[in-house]
Amino acid sequence: MPQLEKKKAAATDAAATASIDIRDVTCTFTTKRSRTTAVDGVSMRIEPGEFVSILGPSGCGKSTLLKMIAGLVLPTTGQVGLLGRQVKGPQRNIGFAFQRAALLQWRGARKNILLQAEMRGMDKRTAARRADELIELTGLAGFEDALPHELSGGMQQRVALCRALLHEPPVLLLDEPFGALDALTREHLNVELNRIWRETGTTIVLVTHSISEAIYLGTRVEVMSARPGRIIETMPVDLPRERDYGKVMSAPEFETLAAHIRTLLSGSH
């Protein structure tokens, strides 16, 4: 009888398995001097293959939200589920990239990418092949041995992206990965990221400050309020998965959505 129940539970779980399932999560940081509620009552369900962009004013808890998905920060209340399992500590089924590329200064580009494989104990040959594919895919060919300080900001960010993708994670978390880049490099990488997403079917959560980036890349945009961070609106982006940059930017849907988000964000300050 208990076994039957277990089976049933497993079955319903499987049917309902979202990539990411955040349920009424709150996160409060307590330090000696202060208590900060960074995230307040956020719920979010992200299906496999979705691309969710998160927008919000600085300090509203976007990074904290991503860290909770990764299990690097545990929620004060509420629950986070990742690929059908409750998150209780650092998760290995994800790829993570930050605003600063966070590369090892003493390693060349390729070896930086392969850090992922070394730390995971991946098969060497598989990892090497995969690294070569990613280097090709992101246009890093010819830069394999270049040290981080010999690379431009855009190149460094590509290396960080390759490192996050090396183990083919089902979920990719990106925390303002293009925030420090100039507009044109950023556009380039947006187009590349859209292609990578389509080709790999990875579930992606992207935190960004750029409204156009959020719309161009996302299948859905979540807008957060100033601290304590709450979701103030969820907007589906009604565009095909394959997107031409120029066309999206001039599409009327884009304009109305961007204008709406802009008023939301200016109102939340």
Added chain:
Amino acid sequence: MTTAQDDIKAPAAVPTAPERTGRRGARLGNQLAAFGSAVWRPLIVLAVIGLVWWFVTAREMVERYLVPTPGSVFEVMWEDRSMLAEHTYVTLYETVIGFLLAALIGIGSAVLIVYSKTAERSLYPIILFAQVIPKIAIAPILIVWFGTGLSPKIILAVLIAFFPVVVSGVAGLRDTDPELLDLSATMGASRWSVFVKVRFPGALPQLMAGLKVAVTLAVVGAVVGEFVGASEGLGYILLLASGNLNSALLFADLILMSAIGVVLFVVIEVAESLLIPWHASRREGSSVTMATT
């Protein structure tokens, strides 16, 4: 349009594999040139000091027994070369062993302090205390405990030299990018591999700076140990020469002591450029940009 160059200029700036080896050769040449340009100014200063020294003594502006002529100093160095070499070797030996032990113990303590709160709370006060005690005051106690052999000198060298190693090691290890640590956690990395692949290499630039300070202090430790009770070493010879008012030997001895410090310092600098070329080349790059702007 300059903003657009970010990705486009990069291929030209970063050479492909065959070019890189060529550039490494060029880098060695650059290093030699840098060494030359770093050395000629102090050499001139040294020459000026030597000239003043020679002038003052040649004119007998100071009594000979107070300041010997450069000629007599080099004469003593040459005539007593085998004796001086022996004692230089003793002091060098004490210094190097003391330094190596200080490096080992210092790095070990730094790792403990960074990785364990308990170790930090119990070790840091002791280390600080050991640093605050005047080392010269411990020397007589060490002689009483360990006799007049090499060990008290080595212990003194360790005591003096290991503090900068601990401090720089702790600072370097603490300086690890927290995002790299987060990243490692999502890779399921073991503590050991995080230490070996991320934390320790990242701490090397600061650690090497500490080791450079430590090696010069180790010479001081060894010599102070010899002052208090020894039958060999440059510190012992210095006391003898001072007792005999043999100022030429005194000066010769002093020059040899300084030479030990300088040589060991340069050895660490070379080790640094071999161990962390990525750091050195970054510095080179920054000095180049500073020169061109």
